[in-house]
Amino acid sequence: MTRSRRTWLGLGAAAGVLALAAPVLPQWALFLIVISIAKGLAALGLLVLLRTGLVSFGQGLYFAAGAYAAGVAANQLGVADGALLALLGSLAAAATSAVVGLLLARYRAIFFAMLSLAFSMILYGLLVKSSLLGSTDGFNVAARTVFGLPVGSGPGRYGVYGLAVLLALGAALGLDRYLGSNLGRLAPAVRDNELRVEYMGASARNVVYLNLVLAGALAGAGGAVTALAVGHVDPEMAYWTTSGEFVFVAILSGTASVAAPFLGAILLELLRSFAYEHAPNTWQLVMGAAMLAVILFLPDGMWSVFRARRRAAP
Amino acid sequence: MSPILEAVGLTKTFGAVTAASDISVSVAEDSVVGLIGGNGAGKTTFLNLVTGYLRPTSGTVRFLGRDITGMPPRRVTRLGICRSFQIPQVFDSLTAYDNLLVGLGIVFMGRKAFVGSHLGASTPEAVADEMLSRFRLSEYRDEPASVLPEGVRKLLDIAMAMVVKPRILLLDEPTSGVSADEKFALMDLVLGAIRADKVTVLFVEHDMDIVRRYTERVVAFYDGRVIADGEPGAVLADREVRRLVVGEEAEAGEEAAC
Numbered sequence: 001m002t003r004s005r006r007t008w009l010g011l012g013a014a015a016g017v018l019a020l021a022a023p024v025l026p027q028w029a030l031f032l033i034v035i036s037i038a039k040g041l042a043a044l045g046l047l048v049l050l051r052t053g054l055v056s057f058g059q060g061l062y063f064a065a066g067a068y069a070a071g072v073a074a075n076q077l078g079v080a081d082g083a084l085l086a087l088l089g090s091l092a093a094a095a096t097s098a099v100v101g102l103l104l105a106r107y108r109a110i111f112f113a114m115l116s117l118a119f120s121m122i123l124y125g126l127l128v129k130s131s132l133l134g135s136t137d138g139f140n141v142a143a144r145t146v147f148g149l150p151v152g153s154g155p156g157r158y159g160v161y162g163l164a165v166l167l168a169l170g171a172a173l174g175l176d177r178y179l180g181s182n183l184g185r186l187a188p189a190v191r192d193n194e195l196r197v198e199y200m201g202a203s204a205r206n207v208v209y210l211n212l213v214l215a216g217a218l219a220g221a222g223g224a225v226t227a228l229a230v231g232h233v234d235p236e237m238a239y240w241t242t243s244g245e246f247v248f249v250a251i252l253s254g255t256a257s258v259a260a261p262f263l264g265a266i267l268l269e270l271l272r273s274f275a276y277e278h279a280p281n282t283w284q285l286v287m288g289a290a291m292l293a294v295i296l297f298l299p300d301g302m303w304s305v306f307r308a309r310r311r312a313a314p
Numbered sequence: 315m316s317p318i319l320e321a322v323g324l325t326k327t328f329g330a331v332t333a334a335s336d337i338s339v340s341v342a343e344d345s346v347v348g349l350i351g352g353n354g355a356g357k358t359t360f361l362n363l364v365t366g367y368l369r370p371t372s373g374t375v376r377f378l379g380r381d382i383t384g385m386p387p388r389r390v391t392r393l394g395i396c397r398s399f400q401i402p403q404v405f406d407s408l409t410a411y412d413n414l415l416v417g418l419g420i421v422f423m424g425r426k427a428f429v430g431s432h433l434g435a436s437t438p439e440a441v442a443d444e445m446l447s448r449f450r451l452s453e454y455r456d457e458p459a460s461v462l463p464e465g466v467r468k469l470l471d472i473a474m475a476m477v478v479k480p481r482i483l484l485l486d487e488p489t490s491g492v493s494a495d496e497k498f499a500l501m502d503l504v505l506g507a508i509r510a511d512k513v514t515v516l517f518v519e520h521d522m523d524i525v526r527r528y529t530e531r532v533v534a535f536y537d538g539r540v541i542a543d544g545e546p547g548a549v550l551a552d553r554e555v556r557r558l559v560v561g562e563e564a565e566a567g568e569e570a571a572c
Contacts, residue, residue: 181419182419182420182422182423182438183419183423185412185415185416185419186416186419186420188405188407188408189405189408189416191407192404192405192406192407192408193403193404193405193406195403196403196404196405196474197416197420198386198387198388198391199365199387199388199391199396199397199403199475200388200391200416200417200420200421200474200477200478201388201391201392201417201420201421201424201478202388202420202424203388
């Protein structure tokens with residue numbers, strides 16, 4: 001069985017299990033899965049950037065742009081359907097990254113990381129000062145339907161959950177296909193040697209730009225899903241700690257598989273929930289220790305556990 | 315016959331340093347030309363100027379009559395001017411196969427922008443394997459480039475320059491880092507693979523035996539200038555070349571061996 005066939009079957013099976021489990025899962029678990037998927041979408045975007053050799057500490061920018069765009073579309077423009085709101089959020093975030101990407105694509109390494117952080121903090125500052133958007137409080141968001149089903153009754157109760165699962169499946173499959181394509185293969189090439197990429201007739205900056213927009217669109221979709229699940233948006237979504245959490249998930253997960261960010265995000269949420277419950281005053285310490293353990297023992301992320309057997313000795 | 319590549323009065327200065335001074339070289343189609351000269355003589359600068367990595371302070375580069383001065387490397391590459399590097403520029407984390415696949419993928423996506431390719435009707439995947447076997451790299455197919463021996467990396471670097479079917483290939487010291495007894499075998503292999511397609515070849519070389527054996531013409535550089543240009547026999551017998559280039563080469567070679 002080829003690698004991509006295995007990925008498709010694995011992801012399809014996981015999505016199927018998640019869908020079938022919905023009626024038996026408690027409310028908190030459904031919520032935890034939706035939030036994990038939202039963060040996983042942002043981390044999936046980081047996976048693309050990491051493969052291109054870039055670390056962004058500012059994915060909160062697109063996350064918040066997607067969430068606020070969905071919120072404004074729901075409240076001001078009267079868009080009622082959750083699926084449409086998620087699409088609009090993703091498009092708004094993609095448009096945002098298409099603009100700031102013009103500048104970001106020129107930078108690499110720490111300069112890229114810091115500039116991406118700066119842009120996200122600019123949005124944070126703007127949101128905090130915008131009384132029309134609720135300043136530091138943000139505002140409430142609600143979808144009346146998801147895929148045409150009214151939320152709050154019947155199968156519509158699982159609407160946002162189903163939307164999140166479908167989005168995760170679609171994003172992971174689409175990205176897996178992209179990364180294996182002629183265009184997607186340029187990401188690690190740019191990371192390794194931009195000079196050679198140019199001398200093979202391609203533009204390294206265009207590759208970086210495209211992957212930035214892709215990562216932005218994914219983070220925006222995650223932001224919109226969060227807005228729908230939580231029912232609220234606030235400026236914290238653009239704050240650097242939100243971006244830092246995405247980096248945390250991305251490093252925890254590793255870049256080996258498009259499924260890893262979702263698994264990583266679920267682990268992070270579980271870990272946080274339990275740490276918060278059992279060590280309410282020192283839960284950050286538990287998180288830090290977990291991060292340290294991953295970096296020390298699984299430097300390629302937790303997905304490397306699944307590949308350990310196949311890895312050849314150095 | 316009209317020249318395929320023509321450099322006229324190329325000059326490049328970095329502040330007070332003159333890396334290239336009024337270099338004029340014209341290369342006939344379907345020929346093999348050697349570039350010789352000591353370290354810092356301007357050979358690599360010349361390659362960098364021709365391929366657009368550096369923009370000349372003055373002078374022009376023409377390819378098949380077309381002015382390409384100041385074009386970036388990716389556009390120069392698409393026209394069919396390709397180069398390999400003195401220090402192999404490969405994708406270290408990718409396998410030998412993927413290294414070629416990246417380039418063939420670029421060519422495949424931009425079929426219309428490239429003058430020619432080896433692709434024809436076949437897929438990048440098929441051509442990558444075909445090229446690996448042509449350059450006798452098949453046994454390293456699935457090894458990451460970072461762990462390959464230097465000579466193999468060198469060969470891979472040259473193969474990567476060939477993913478775009480070049481009209482002219484510029485090789486920067488193809489035999490540096492390769493042991494003395496493997497040099498001829500490597501050049502036979504490389505030139506055999508390249509010349510089968512009648513590609514014009516320019517190569518920088520320090521080993522005069524290689525220059526004598528494989529070139530039809532030699533251009534000698536010294537201090538950013540061209541000091542001799544002609545038949546290998548004549549150029550290598552030239553008094554000034556013997557004093558400034560060949561004499562110095564022996565020392566440079568010993569230093570490099572340390």
